[in-house]
Amino acid sequence: MRRSTLDGTGRFPEVCPMEIRVNGETREVPPNLTIRGLVDHLGLGDGPVAVERNREIVPRAAQATMIVEPGDVIEIVHFVGGG
Numbered sequence: 001m002r003r004s005t006l007d008g009t010g011r012f013p014e015v016c017p018m019e020i021r022v023n024g025e026t027r028e029v030p031p032n033l034t035i036r037g038l039v040d041h042l043g044l045g046d047g048p049v050a051v052e053r054n055r056e057i058v059p060r061a062a063q064a065t066m067i068v069e070p071g072d073v074i075e076i077v078h079f080v081g082g083g
Helices: 035-042
Strands: 018-022 025-029 051-055 056-058 073-078
Touching: 018 056, 035 073
Parallel strands: 018 073
Antiparallel strands: 018 025, 051 056, 051 073
């Protein structure tokens, strides 16, 4: 992912990953991810998940529009079927 403006050298500036905590682990992820994009980025997008961001539940309807910010603390619980 690159920005749409040049940095004065004729090149696009580098896009630095941002640091967040996911399920207790520090991770670097691309900037401008939505909560849903983060879930997909982590490979958990195949089934339903519950997400908490900074100790607040993120409603499923908001997951596609809420942007992850640097320093966020995210908890993701995915459901596994079986018997």
